[in-house]
Amino acid sequence: SQTIHQWPATLVQPVGSPLSLECTVEGTSNPNLYWYRQAAGRGLQLLFYSVGIGQISSEVPQNLSASRPQDRQFILSSKKLLLSDSGFYLCAWSSTRGTEAFFGQGTRLTVV
Amino acid sequence: EDQVTQSPEALRLQEGESSSLNCSYTVSGLRGLFWYRQDPGKGPEFLFTLYSAGEEKEKERLKATLTKKESFLHITAPKPEDSATYLCAVQVGGNEKLTFGTGTRLTIIP
Numbered sequence: 001s002q003t004i005h006q007w008p009a010t011l012v013q014p015v016g017s018p019l020s021l022e023c024t025v026e027g028t029s030n031p032n033l034y035w036y037r038q039a040a041g042r043g044l045q046l047l048f049y050s051v052g053i054g055q056i057s058s059e060v061p062q063n064l065s066a067s068r069p070q071d072r073q074f075i076l077s078s079k080k081l082l083l084s085d086s087g088f089y090l091c092a093w094s095s096t097r098g099t100e101a102f103f104g105q106g107t108r109l110t111v112v
Numbered sequence: 113e114d115q116v117t118q119s120p121e122a123l124r125l126q127e128g129e130s131s132s133l134n135c136s137y138t139v140s141g142l143r144g145l146f147w148y149r150q151d152p153g154k155g156p157e158f159l160f161t162l163y164s165a166g167e168e169k170e171k172e173r174l175k176a177t178l179t180k181k182e183s184f185l186h187i188t189a190p191k192p193e194d195s196a197t198y199l200c201a202v203q204v205g206g207n208e209k210l211t212f213g214t215g216t217r218l219t220i221i222p
Contacts, residue, residue, distance in 0.1 A: 032208055043175055043214040051208060090155050100146050103155035
């Protein structure tokens, strides 16, 4: 069966520090991969998605970037965090058919 | 622009009191509508996919239905463990992304 791993679960970082969140998927090949952010009391906002290695689509211009160095690895990065980057970050995958997405357990990021 | 609106924002029910959650959508070319359950501090858990008007899916005390403009998540005789936020999302044909509503926070009181 397919599983998705996302870490760390919680992270407290100072303003101006770099960020790297990692997500890996097991049990499937060539998945579509997604990074979402969920602010308190708000819906999930799609940040990036990828349909293959090195292929990244950005949905919202911002302080973040994403990379997909391997088929089942998706990384969310920032060179310098802002207070507004605080939130709950979720990685997800779907099959190449692009239907339902399956989510990881999320990373709670607090920028102080 | 694709829009998904969920109502109510919050719903409190007594254990055993059945009700429905609503998800209305405005999209061009619906490819699929999805329901998720999210517990506090956790990632969303997939429940159902609906593809066409008239389709219904069931799982335990939950039943999801779809029309051309909205979807309902019916919960029958709920239990306290059904307390969670329920999210609705849509996918448009030719697009890989899901557009989510803001969710309904459901609380079942013992």
